[in-house]
């Protein structure tokens with residue numbers, strides 16, 4: 342098990358990570374969800390012993406790794422947010438380069454390179470130079486580099502930022518397979534709640550350097566167990582209609598995107614008759630009214646009053 346204990350990082354500009362505690366057990370996929378600037382990358386940098394914490398500790402099997410960083414590095418792979426590859430080399434050449442850098446013995450490296458190329462789906466891209474790769478292929482190779490030494494734990498820092506949906510799905514499937522087939526434990530950071538919801542068994546939600554909620558998906562969603570999210574679609578929406586809707590005291594978190602309106606409401610309250618009469622008064626046509634299960638995005642909005650993504 343890897344644990345962070347009261348992990349804290351202060352820069353001159355302020356506190357980036359503020360006394361956070363979390364753990365990951367072998368074989369788990371744990372999500373770390375938070376908006377830009379929440380402190381995810383700084384946490385990862387401390388966890389992977391790239392930067393020292395101002396306060397707190399990182400433990401592997403209950404032993405501090407801050408003094409002996411090799412302890413953790415042997416069992417941990419880190420996929421950084423930035424692509425760190427050589428454009429004038431092929432995928433295979435990049436893997437050999439980094440494998441040698443990590444001092445993986447030659448015979449083992451030969452085997453690992455073939456296995457990793459297959460794991461990341463680049464086994465047929467033998468000739469192309471990395472500079473001619475798509476953004477998604479580069480991201481996959483970036484993951485491959487972190488897998489070379491067969492780590493038991495893998496930290497992935499927003500591995501799908503800025504890539505097309507197809508490559509994104511490929512990466513999500515690779516992460517799932519890696520966990521299922523090799524039992525690799527994964528800390529997956531993202532500000533895409535649907536990725537975290539799809540992949541992770543347990544989730545930590547971070548905001549402004551702190552963990553503001555943690556638990557299984559169901560436990561986190563239970564934070565909103567007393568509320569329902571409602572999605573309404575209308576025609577002929579008007580300012581007067583919206584103003585009156587915003588003034589309804591029983592509705593919270595009202596968001597309007599043209600003719601689609603979302604809000605939350607206490608469970609058991611039947612708002613439909615009020616809404617119908619409101620629509621009638623303003624000549625607005627109600628096209629649909631749907632109650633939805635809360636999402637992690639709703640939980641974040643509830644806890645912070647802000648959306649995960651702006």
Ligand SMILES: Nc1ncnc2c1ncn2[C@@H]1O[C@H](COP(=O)(O)OP(=O)(O)OP(=O)(O)O)[C@@H](O)[C@H]1O
Pocket residue numbers: 352353354356357375376377378379380381382383384499532
């Ligand atoms: N080296 C540094 N010096 C000063 N401030 C820093 C440094 N690194 C990070 N910060 C600040 O710490 C805070 C947390 O940043 P961090 O990159 O950890 O957030 P994040 O959740 O990973 O966001 P993103 O998704 O944008 O990477 C931000 O306010 C950032 O400006």
